[in-house]
Amino acid sequence: MDNKSIAGILYETADLMEIDGADSFRIRSYRNAAEAIEAHPQQISDLIGNDKQLLAISGIGKGMLQNLKEMLGEGRLKLHAELLTKYRPSMLQLLKVQGLGPKTIALIWSAYQVSDLEGVESLAREGKIRILPRMGEKHETKLLKAIEDYRRIAGRFLIDVAEKQAEKIADHLRHYPGVEKATPAGSLRRGRETVGDLDILVTGPACCDDTERQKLIDHIIKLPGLMEIIARGENKISFRMRGDMQVDVRLLAPDSFGSAMQYFTGSKAHNVAL
DNA sequence: TGGCAATACTG
């Protein structure tokens, strides 16, 4: 288990404790510890057993040390597992909706046993949120808008984040002999403020025959940070990068590069119109 | 053993 995973569990535990109504300072400690672990230069898993070094990390005390031992020893944190049984994983998603906090989520759960985005949206549409204690019409309206905003942004990346990722991938591609151009298309090329996934178009001699394409794809999968290959075909490979961004790379013969660029830049509606 | 950020919004 790496530091990122450990921190992730601690963050989630903090969120769940908040829904559970735990002491806010104790919750903060979990977040502080998660942050400290995320930023720690060495792997916590390598330091296990070395209590002195672990306790030297600011934000890690006696109790958190026990939590770390439990996570690395048993692969899980009992508190985390129990809270997930008591409540619902979908509540963690609800927490990301602006204006929806742990208290309100717990309130909705206790009143309706509803814990997911769609369910809460329905309740709001039916006017069932405003009748809850402390809620009102204004809350309900804001909640509906917040859910709409969440849906628009969820699973997408801000353009500057996508741009940096795309540039790294394009560089990797261009370092391969026989690649002339590697250019991002899709919503990134259209300059949208958020991007769902990356579409990168490649052309050059390396794209022109079967053997060469296979060799190029073999090179592509060496890309640092590539976590999972989703699909590998003759002319296209899809993969997921660290950080969950999905990438499609398409290999194109030079004489179809222009039309492909047009098509894959989109938008879909624009293509239909054309 | 006490403190742990400060503030805006809503009912």
Place this chain on the structure above:
DNA sequence: CAGTAT
């Protein structure tokens, strides 16, 4: 003012 969210 109290509770909640950021």
Place this chain on the structure above:
DNA sequence: GCCA
């Protein structure tokens, strides 16, 4: 929960 952690820290001074």
